Amino acid sequence: MYGVVVCPRCRRAKGVRATQRTTACSCGATIPVRRSSLRARVERVTELPAAVRTVATAVAGGEREYGALLKPPRRRSAQVHVRVAAAVGSGDRRTKVLAAARGLTAEVIVFTREDFARVLSLLGLGDADAALESLRRENLLVEPRPGYFRVITA
Numbered sequence: 086m087y088g089v090v091v092c093p094r095c096r097r098a099k100g101v102r103a104t105q106r107t108t109a110c111s112c113g114a115t116i117p118v119r120r121s122s123l124r125a126r127v128e129r130v131t132e133l134p135a136a137v138r139t140v141a142t143a144v145a146g147g148e149r150e151y152g153a154l155l156k157p158p159r160r161r162s163a164q165v166h167v168r169v170a171a172a173v174g175s176g177d178r179r180t181k182v183l184a185a186a187r188g189l190t191a192e193v194i195v196f197t198r199e200d201f202a203r204v205l206s207l208l209g210l211g212d213a214d215a216a217l218e219s220l221r222r223e224n225l226l227v228e229p230r231p232g233y234f235r236v237i238t239a
């Protein structure tokens with residue numbers, strides 16, 4: 086039995102014999118080989134190169150998606166604001182403000198003051214700065230990067 090492990094340091098995929106305890110990566114890291122850490126398993130050593138390629142492609146794909154989450158948000162269509170505003174239910178100003186911020190966070194991960202102001206104006210609510218400030222005072226809002234906000238989801 087053979088398998089494929091992924092180096093925790095450099096993310097390279099490597100073929101191993103499933104019975105070995107550890108393997109050395111070409112980056113110098115020691116990779117533990119456990120049944121649970123095998124990303125793929127094959128019976129014959131001849132099948133190993135294809136399995137390594139498959140795992141390497143999957144790892145690269147996953148990291149592209151993760152990287153996309155970390156990139157600054159693109160300009161978004163007005164649709165997002167309309168959608169978020171439409172999903173906000175009834176209630177007092179605080180309830181609506183919080184629902185708007187939660188909706189934006191769910192849609193775009195981090196939102197700007199302009200995003201927030203647009204949704205509030207669609208709801209007939211003004212003063213986005215005061216609304217952001219009140220959320221911040223309640224410790225419901227974080228600013229992971231200057232000018233970009235998200236609400237804390239419990």
Ligand SMILES: [Zn+2]
Nearest residue numbers: 092095110112
């Ligand atoms: Zn490595």
